[in-house]
Amino acid sequence: MSENTTPSNNSFLNDAGNRALIFQILLLAMVVFAGYYLFSNLQANLDNRGISTGFSFFNEPAGFPILIHLIEYTEANTYGRAFVVALINTFVISLLGIVLATIIGVIMGLARLSKNWLVARLATVYIETLRNIPLLLQMFFWYFAVLAALPAPRESYEFADFLLNKRGIYSPNPITQDGFGLVIFGFILSIVASIALIIWAKKRQTKTGLWFPAYWSSLGVIVGITFIFLAMAGFPIEFDLPQKSRFNVTGGMVLPPEFVAVLVALSTYTGAFIAEIVRAGILSVNWGQTEAARSLGLRDNMTQRLIVLPQALRVIIPPLTSQYLNLAKNSSLGAAIAYPELVAVVMGTTLNQTGQAIETIGLCMLVYGSLSLSISVFMNWYNSKMSLIER
Amino acid sequence: MAIIFKPSPSLPPPVTSVGAVAWVRQNLFSSPLNIFLTFFSIYILYLLVPPVIEWAFINATWEGSSKAACTAGGACWAFVGVYFDQFMYGLYPEAETWRINLAVILLVVMVGAFAVKTINKLYLSIAIIVVYPIVAYFLFAGGVFGLEVVETSLWGGLFLTVLLGVIGIVASFPLGVILALGRRSEMPIAKSVCVVFIETIRAVPLITILFMASVMIPLFLPEGLNFNKLLRVLIGITLFSAAYMAEVVRGGLQAIPKGQYEAADAMGLTYWQSMVLVILPQALKLVIPGIVNSFIALFKDTTLVYIVGMFDFLGRIQAANHDSNWLGTTVEGYAFAALIYWAICFGMSRYSMSIERKLETGHKRN
Numbered sequence: 001m002s003e004n005t006t007p008s009n010n011s012f013l014n015d016a017g018n019r020a021l022i023f024q025i026l027l028l029a030m031v032v033f034a035g036y037y038l039f040s041n042l043q044a045n046l047d048n049r050g051i052s053t054g055f056s057f058f059n060e061p062a063g064f065p066i067l068i069h070l071i072e073y074t075e076a077n078t079y080g081r082a083f084v085v086a087l088i089n090t091f092v093i094s095l096l097g098i099v100l101a102t103i104i105g106v107i108m109g110l111a112r113l114s115k116n117w118l119v120a121r122l123a124t125v126y127i128e129t130l131r132n133i134p135l136l137l138q139m140f141f142w143y144f145a146v147l148a149a150l151p152a153p154r155e156s157y158e159f160a161d162f163l164l165n166k167r168g169i170y171s172p173n174p175i176t177q178d179g180f181g182l183v184i185f186g187f188i189l190s191i192v193a194s195i196a197l198i199i200w201a202k203k204r205q206t207k208t209g210l211w212f213p214a215y216w217s218s219l220g221v222i223v224g225i226t227f228i229f230l231a232m233a234g235f236p237i238e239f240d241l242p243q244k245s246r247f248n249v250t251g252g253m254v255l256p257p258e259f260v261a262v263l264v265a266l267s268t269y270t271g272a273f274i275a276e277i278v279r280a281g282i283l284s285v286n287w288g289q290t291e292a293a294r295s296l297g298l299r300d301n302m303t304q305r306l307i308v309l310p311q312a313l314r315v316i317i318p319p320l321t322s323q324y325l326n327l328a329k330n331s332s333l334g335a336a337i338a339y340p341e342l343v344a345v346v347m348g349t350t351l352n353q354t355g356q357a358i359e360t361i362g363l364c365m366l367v368y369g370s371l372s373l374s375i376s377v378f379m380n381w382y383n384s385k386m387s388l389i390e391r
Numbered sequence: 392m393a394i395i396f397k398p399s400p401s402l403p404p405p406v407t408s409v410g411a412v413a414w415v416r417q418n419l420f421s422s423p424l425n426i427f428l429t430f431f432s433i434y435i436l437y438l439l440v441p442p443v444i445e446w447a448f449i450n451a452t453w454e455g456s457s458k459a460a461c462t463a464g465g466a467c468w469a470f471v472g473v474y475f476d477q478f479m480y481g482l483y484p485e486a487e488t489w490r491i492n493l494a495v496i497l498l499v500v501m502v503g504a505f506a507v508k509t510i511n512k513l514y515l516s517i518a519i520i521v522v523y524p525i526v527a528y529f530l531f532a533g534g535v536f537g538l539e540v541v542e543t544s545l546w547g548g549l550f551l552t553v554l555l556g557v558i559g560i561v562a563s564f565p566l567g568v569i570l571a572l573g574r575r576s577e578m579p580i581a582k583s584v585c586v587v588f589i590e591t592i593r594a595v596p597l598i599t600i601l602f603m604a605s606v607m608i609p610l611f612l613p614e615g616l617n618f619n620k621l622l623r624v625l626i627g628i629t630l631f632s633a634a635y636m637a638e639v640v641r642g643g644l645q646a647i648p649k650g651q652y653e654a655a656d657a658m659g660l661t662y663w664q665s666m667v668l669v670i671l672p673q674a675l676k677l678v679i680p681g682i683v684n685s686f687i688a689l690f691k692d693t694t695l696v697y698i699v700g701m702f703d704f705l706g707r708i709q710a711a712n713h714d715s716n717w718l719g720t721t722v723e724g725y726a727f728a729a730l731i732y733w734a735i736c737f738g739m740s741r742y743s744m745s746i747e748r749k750l751e752t753g754h755k756r757n
Contacts, residue, residue: 024580031584038611045610116425117418118432132736133729134691137705144712145721329596336698347602357606361599369594
């Protein structure tokens, strides 16, 4: 009787666990080796070119101007300060872009679902056009074709105290006078009062079922109380109005064309994507829910707000998060039309002047990485708050 | 005498509930708000459509050799006509552009051959994926069979855009599938390598990747070894797109019921057999819309190579806008670019819908 044994090496390699182990050891070795190889090349290259590593260049004067800066900045300031200025510019454009894109997206998404045939068609055209044209092209269009074609400062368009010309949008600049602290105090007071009102209304509704329009009335409370305190302090705000002069506009606050172009392009482009997300979310809510709400006697706007929207939001929020992330990352395209955001200032000018490729590119990636991470952490928190709690 | 009840013929429905009148009443004037919205929309159309038609067609100038020829006050399409070759081929030598055209015709013929029933689909696929790229490369770059060498720095225009898009798509697809499988794998090291790669790439904008490709890759390579810029940018685009592709494919893998994996195991299939024969075909079919979406996104994103100094389609248009003979034709250039990009992207999305319908195998709930 012959022994029926399988060769030992065969059985060892046929074991799934052993193979996984060997594969992973090989993979790890490859990653480590590749990392070592690239790093040693890097060291040799940096030595050869005489580039020192480290962030010491951050303390040296930058020597280049930045067109748009929300904090004090001149050419004599350091690279470190230039980085902070660029960081703020990136944050501002992302935040404003997210707010505007959300508004546009919700309006367009609802419009595409409208019972009005014409409105639905127009929204469809808007969405399908903007979604299928590259964002960079749209940015160029707004900057080089629309804003650059506006008249010179002398022939600015005027609306109330606003001026519009090729140097940007000029608006009155509010300057606070003595006694403005009282107004701020009043504003805080009004917010506290309206929060109390909302809590009271909710309590009363759970107890008695009586409904009180808490949100509209708290808006009234905020406006009213703030106005009373404004009047009490004797209106301590003056407006510095923009004035046309021969070649330029003096006074006022200005939104430069670079800023306007990036903001408009980002928000209309992302808005088209958000519109589709909103539409899909609303369509995902079963029609039976609407019918049930109607049979309970809810009015149409109550049905939308209390029944449809909360359920639609569950479908909307995850993809909406990725659109917000996209918008924040796409703000980097502002570099192409000289909006001084992170990529333009740090990976563009700073990299060119100092040659510190590793530090500048690494820093930018780190900033975008943490920006993406914090947006997704916040949206995930909101998502878990809104998601269906199954019992 | 019996009275026989004779029903009179039914009346036609009232005009207000059928036909055009009813349609208008229902869809445009059903409520005060709707009436307002209808008039508002008509007003917007009135503001936009007639001036655009007048500008683009009625007052347009179609021929001429400088801006001075455009006197009609409308669009100056002569600009696009003069620059057309540059927009399409970049600075590729004019005498050699037939090589690009030939490659395009070849591709169209090969893809079109899929419709012919008698041709072996497997051989055809191999020809397109393996043989065609080699042929196309030598056609574009030259250097063999007496073809003149054309430096990649001269490649540009829509040709470069399509090249970047197609190579990015083709190369990132298998890489993305492998990354997705790695992320779903039970091997901790393989899994974490994939997760780190995917999440890092997805957290940063494409521009930073392109900057890295064009500035940092040379620093990481040994002295003397250097790739040309086009190749570096292609590596960047492929890695970027692969990370997104991986997440799309992962979604498909997650949607496959566990029973399918178990069934494949029960059949005694190895890991790769069960993936290639059972899981992936189902998963990929599920995520066709997502895959096409990332293709479209990638195609639009190729415009960013302009920022690292390459002149793709948009880049050539931007360059032509600075021609002093044609000052003030910016809008025409952008309109032309928008039209081309729109047609390609919209076409892709419609095509994906038709594939979806074709591959529908009836798992949908009714």
